[in-house]
Amino acid sequence: MKDVILGIDIGGTNTKFGFLDRDGISLVQGELSTNEGETVHDFLRVLYQEVMTKFKKIEDEANLIGVGVGAPNGNYYTGTIENAPNLKWHGSVPLVDLLKQYFKMPVFLTNDANAAAIGEMVYGGAKNMNNFVVITLGTGLGSGIVVNGQLVYGHDGNAGEIGHTLVNVNGRGRMCGCGRKGCLETYVSATGIKRTVYKLLADSTDYSELRSVSFNDLTAEMITQAAKRGDKIAIDAFEYTGKVLGMKLADTVAHLSPEAIFLFGGLVRAEEFLFDPVRYHMEKNLLHIFKGKVKILPSGLGLNNTAVMGAAALAWNEMERGATA
Structure with missing residues (x-):
């Protein structure tokens, strides 16, 4: 037994x-x-x-x-x-x-x-890494930080809330469930990309198979499949999501200098539609001493x-x- x-x-x-x-x-x-x-x-x-x-x-x-x-x-x-x-x-x-x-x-x-x-450290792609970050893209955006082989908890156990760092600092950001405005997870999460799709639909007249789907019925998987079928609104939504996430991950690299950043969650199924803009915009916004040193990888544990x-x-x-x- x-x-x-x-x-x-x-x-x-x-x-x-x-x-x-x-x-x-x-x-x-x-x-x-x-x-x-x-x-x-x-x-x-x-x-x-x-x-x-x-x-x-x-x-x-x-x-x-x-x-x-x-x-x-x-x-x-x-x-x-x-x-x-x-x-x-x-x-x-x-x-x-x-x-x-x-x-x-x-x-x-x-x-x-x-x-x-x-x-990820015990079973996945970070087995031989001492410095890495995991970003979870689900209903919200979570993050786990490992430095020198140790998970970072902070003095009160609450370290690692990258999803609640601010994207918009002028007070006009999206409302977050935490009560503040402009948190990263309101733009980069399954819920965040739904909000982005509806903003893009409102601001354009482009055809999209997503126009006939109500907000409550819309899922990240629907957006992913639409992007893979060439839907412009869906593709643009992933481009915007990747841009925002890439920019914020450049800040994360400046703080932690990780070897790799792992992404997992439903949005990862979008593959290059998400990873390409994330990699591009992170690299674009990195301080020069970090350029070309940090990998963006899917979780090594599967989905x-x-x-x-x-x-x-x-x-x-x-x-x-x-x-x-």
């Missing part, structure tokens, strides 16, 4: 989970809506039921020894989710304590993007369970160094 970790990725829209062994192999996985129920207690009750239903499929071969969780605004130090703008649970949510009521074992929590960075692998890697790392959270 092999030991496994339950990795949980709580996203703004969906929550994914899986049981992974030390090599990052998933024995079984599942998914549910993060909006299940009215409260976090309702959500965790449903989550536990789903998890245990899946675990029954492997209980004869697996020994569950711990839980790792990646979540928006998840604080590694306190075990709480703190005022996550993309979740409907407001205030400070003591997630680790709540999960321990269900799982009588060590539970570890960090920011979802930090979890992705740990996964389906990157964050789940990262959450599991967090727990594996913590337990192997003797932590008992």
